[in-house]
Amino acid sequence: MAGYEKMGQSEVESVQADFRSDTVTRATPEMREAMAEAAVGDDVFGDDPTVLRLQDLVAELTGKEAALFFASGTQSNLAAVLSHCQRGDEFLIGSEYHVFVDEAGGTAVLGGVVPFPLEVDANGSLTAEAVQEAVKPNDLHYPLTRLLSLENTVSGAVQPQSLIDQLGRVAKEAGLRVHLDGARLFNAAISTNQLIAAFLDNVDTVSICLSKGLGAPVGSVLAGDAETIARALRLRKILGGGMRQVGHLAAAGIYALGHNVERLAEDHANAERLAKGLGSVDQLEVRQATNMVFVTAPADDRQSLYEHVVSRGLLIGAPYPAMRIVCHLDVDSQAVDLLIEADQT
Ligand SMILES: Cc1ncc(COP(=O)(O)O)c(C=O)c1O
Missing domain, CATH: 3.90.1150.10 (Aspartate Aminotransferase, domain 1)
Structure with a gap:
């Protein structure tokens, strides 16, 4: 390892x-200038205008009802999994995906939510059959399977829209919710000449990182339906992720989305x-x-x-x-x- x-x-x-x-x-000088000039408020009170603007922008770009700013992708993914699952539930995930391998087992440590890893192929992809087979029957020996957690890109490899759609549909038919770790979803979108929303029709929540290829110093945004994002807001507070005049950081994210995608x-x-x-x-x-x-x-x-x-x-x-x-x-x-x-x- x-x-x-x-x-x-x-x-x-x-x-x-x-x-x-x-x-x-x-951060470039232009990004730093945008950060310095940002209008700010207290985001725990919900009144930092720059954070609200970033969240609205990401909700629009992802085609989701609501979005929430996080300190990191790890925190955003963790809040997402915990907003979909209860203690004793399990989620299905690719055995090489970041949430399973590289986030210190946070879902199990802090939420009592157990990952069930599925083998991925050389492109980092799961199959619909493997997902179907892994969903447990409602039997007291097993945890309740609640969620499918996907990733795009996986070690740079684009997961095609058709595959995400298929996996999402199979998961929905089995009564699961679907989260996508889209830390680098913009790389997938640019390389296939699509909008990020095109990947998200069958996905309930998506976490987008601003601090990877987009070049912001900090931050990720979780987008999804309003009810799930409201649960994620409470979880963010529990995780110590309620930040105050954080519009300075959100401004870097807005700048990145405006200048560093193409x-x-x-x-x-x-x-x-x-x-x-x-x-x-x-x-x-x-x-x-x-x-x-x-x-x-x-x-x-x-x-x-x-x-x-x-x-x-x-x-x-x-x-x-x-x-x-x-x-x-x-x-x-x-x-x-x-x-x-x-x-x-
Ligand atoms: C695919 C993927 N997801 C999530 C993360 C977590 O992001 P962060 O480092 O902001 O916690 C990373 C970080 O490298 C990543 O590569």
């Missing part, structure tokens, strides 16, 4: 480009070029999806190749077993060239 590296300060200072994740972007295509193009360049290096196995590239080197060379690249000030994900390389707002085509060159020498 992969771990997360902590960078020492000296290493950070020598960095030329940081490809570890699209979460590393820094440009995701540049990240996808950079990732494609990177994959092509690295693909020409002998013995490297390269896979690319939207803004992510995964590179697998022969087992004996993995660590030395990783150290060689990092020693050149190019940060990438550690080789467990693939090195993850992510393109984003703060890496340009020059940085892509440096990385290709580093792998070739």
Whole structure:
């Protein structure tokens, strides 16, 4: 299982480009100006005008009744699962999805809600059959299956609208609700030339991250029907996520939605070029999806190749077993060239 590296300060200072994740972007001067100038109020009292504006904007973009600003994607996903499920319920989820693997088991720890993982294919997709089979009969030996939790993109891989629709319909027929972790749903939308709402007809709640490819420093928004979002508001307070003059952060999100959506295509193009360049290096196995590239080197060379690249000030994900390389707002085509060159020498 992969771990997360902590960078020492000296290493950070020598960095030329940081490809570890699209979460590393820094707010641009224009975004900082929008944050500084934001009109604010007390959001726990519900009267921060900039937060209300962001929530309205995301409700509109997702085609949902209501939306709610959260400090992080983890908090938004957790509030979503807990707003759909009670203690002792279970939810079905892809075995590689972030909510199952990377959110510290929060649904079970804080909500008594048990994940039931389903195998995913190489594209990160679930099948309708697996979902149908996993729904438990109403028998006292089993937890009650309440929710299907999806993700898009999955490690960069787009889950097509037709699949999300099919899985959503199957879940509904079985009486389940459907949540979508859409941390990078805009990447899926841009790469398929669709609006994000197109993916959401059969989804009850969706969590969108502003702090990944969109380049805001903080924040996620959960959208859904008004009743579920009202439950999520109470849960957000329980989770310690009620923030006050948070319009300064919401302003970064509004700026990101206005300026950084279409440009995701540049990240996808950079990732494609990177994959092509690295693909020409002998013995490297390269896979690319939207803004992510995964590179697998022969087992004996993995660590030395990783150290060689990092020693050149190019940060990438550690080789467990693939090195993850992510393109984003703060890496340009020059940085892509440096990385290709580093792998070739
Ligand atoms: C697919 C996915 N969902 C959710 C999250 C959680 O977001 P956050 O880091 O804001 O808690 C991440 C973070 O990387 C993610 O990649």
